[in-house]
Amino acid sequence: MTSTFEALLPSTERALLHRVATAQAEGRTPSLVGAVVRDGEVVWTGSRSCVDGHAPDADTQYRVGSITKTFTAVLVLRLRDEGLLDLADPLEKHLPGTGVGEVTIAQLLGHTAGLAAESPAPWWERTPGALRPELADVLGERPRLHPSGRRHHYSNTGYTLLGSLVEAVRGVPWEEALRTEILEPLGLHRTSTQPVAPHAGGWAVHPWADVMLPEPVEDLGLMAPAGQLWSTAGDLCRFAVFLAEGDDRVLRAESVREMRTPAAPPESGDWDSGYGLGLQLVRRDGRTLIGHSGSLPGFLAGLWVSVADGLAAVVLANATSGLLPGAVAADLVRIVAEAEPRIPEPWRPLPGVDPALLELTGPWYWGTYAYGLAVVADGGVELRPLRGQGRASRFLAESESTWIGLDGYYAGETLRVVRREDGSVSHLDLGSFAFTREPYEAGDAVPGGVDEGGWRGL
Template identity: 55%
Template sequence: MLQTTEFALLRRVAAEQAEGRAPSLVAAVVRGGDVLWTGARGQVDGAAPTADTQYRIGSITKTFVAVLVMRLRDEGRLDLNDELDKHMPGTSFGHLTIAQLLSHTGGLTSESPGVWWERAPGGDWPDLVDRMDEDVLKHRAGARFHYSNPGYGVLGQLVAELRGASWLEVLNTEILAPLGMARTTPMPAAPHALGWAVHPYADVLLPEPTPDAGAMAPAGQLWSTATDMARWLRFIAGDSGTVLHPDTVEEMRAPVVVEDGGAWTGGYGLGLQTWRDSGRRLAGHGGSMPGFLANVVVDPTTTTGALAMTNSTAGVGVSALSMDLLKLVDDYEPALPGEWRPLTEVSLDLLALTGQWFWGPMPFVLRLMAGGWVELRPVSGAGRGSRFRPTGDGEWLGLDGYYAGETLKLHHHADGTVSHLDLATFVFTRTPYDPKAPVPGGVDDRGWRPGD
């Protein structure tokens, strides 16, 4: 990167470390498949931390658990609308759906009953579920966003039961190994930072415990490095390799619920936090455990992302820092638009479908995309529009916008010529209200005419 950009990034990191009194702080910026920059301040074992120094990432662990659940969904092993009872009967909250647990909308308590779980060795699943009686339901299911750490303990157990192995074994096999994230582990492996609490009124430290959280581990157990978290940022942006289809990652990024009411600057999807900032839609997650803070955030549109990790319990704004690093890179060195390239192959039948179509009198444009995908949007640019992926036999599945999940179908006349498009019962014709197409309610035989 340009020296001016690198200096601006380092200065922001240095200011945060000094003002937040962080024992150590490491940060990185990514774009596309590259780590553009890494920076660090403070010391770990008498030296500056590196991109290979492990920190505990806390609730960023939840994003991995969510991916494991979505893999099960994509395989048909579960449905997000399934109630928990279908797969794990016998709990006091079995009526909650898997989607509600993923998005923190089930109303489940924020913390596990008993002692402060983040600082105490955790028990096994039978111990956790025995303590989760009817009192753990704090809100009506689906009524509101209520962050729940135990909810992800439940999801980790769900993965274990459906896979027949611990969630950590499944994590290693299905995510970490395929993505080459060998330095993401459940317990620290050298070189790693020690977790500290910094006294609020004196520059002295107190070591924090880092026990195994047991059944609550899926809520915040993992340790990782800047290098591995940079790879995870690329995953969240859609570079998901063989682990998950990019469409599923996009589904996870879509906000299910808004956290901050009418302002809508922050929300939560299916295991991912979402933000709106300066016209951008961002995704990622924060993490907090005694002795550690971490945050990852990425703009899927530009694939520019940033991360920050520190070994301090409080006082270091890793979320604001990572957001600022992302902004600095976009301001100093904005991502270039991708090069336009012509399609390498095209179906002439699909090419013939491009151009104007009419929903009643309203003109739309159908565009052909790579892979046989199509895009249907109003000519005006405002209104209902979506991209569609081909599913075969003249049908496409809506991927986004108003028609996400709906089916677009191509219909023909008896002589084989194109008659119309059917989109969720709406009829699109080549001319406004084509009388030769089966327009519901019919088309007046007198056709278009001047007004009275």
């Protein structure tokens, strides 16, 4: 989301305020703050409060619950990018003695390790972390409920293990790694593991009466990597920009895109949501959103990013229940996207194209399927069907004659140019598929050969 700051229209701002006000009133939450990012800039913030003159702003801290998991996932991906671990590694390789060491790091990140959702009683979110001083206390006597790698089962205990993994590999406490590797580089100075004024208090609102009860604020101890953080709408907006673009000081764009890739098939009948590596994925109003929701007693939070629209929204509230902040944040994205759709960048020609690459453009045939090959930025290419449905992919240049698939069916596959002895192009090889200039042309490199009788009528 590159920065091209432009203020929202007054009508859009009113629609956003109306949505926030409605959410606070109908959700019966003591206070609520929302913010919207467009093209890398905060373009709107708004809030409502039950106390006149004390509305929060984008610098007021709230507890953000499981949004913490996304931060923990970034720390793990950093270790992978540095070569200190592999996501396919079993946990035991880096954190021995847990009793569930055969599960992989990737499975923990994507909630497919089969671990229980919660730690044993008492309710960990409302009791001191000192009650669970060891990982065995967090995992309990039956830590695994499902076979590893088979299904998505959300697990707070899994992210406790990931936090301990970070400490074991990095050699510093999770909190220190978080501060030095994410918070400081991204300028998230109002994000912390303990509340720092100004901050909201957490409240439970009676389900059948308009009265409130203060919720306790506990240090979660070993469970901190699953939900400890406090943050502000302003800080989470900056974090949202990072989740859209990456930042080489923290995590490269390629690794951030990997976080957005579904880690497991969705549940049966639930094709509008999924989970990547520390990120929730949903389809709302015809657009893909990535981010995370969060809750702890007294607090609710939601952060959603629409990369395609260059938009993100954050909603924070201080009530235990009664509100779905993720739904409200998604609505804020929708309001701006529909009222002020993104204006595309002007078309501009590429700075230059190698004539040898330009020679490869145009139609190619895989059997009788017609495809078109086009040049894109940085020497990359795009292969798309010319008619009907088909396998479309973008490819990143690896050398002058090879490209690596970035998405779709051919993600990770190699596209290469095969030349004849005289240097002319024979065909394109894509994962053993031969793409030729003509469909089943005699003399071309067609696997299985071409019938000598050639094309014929009935």
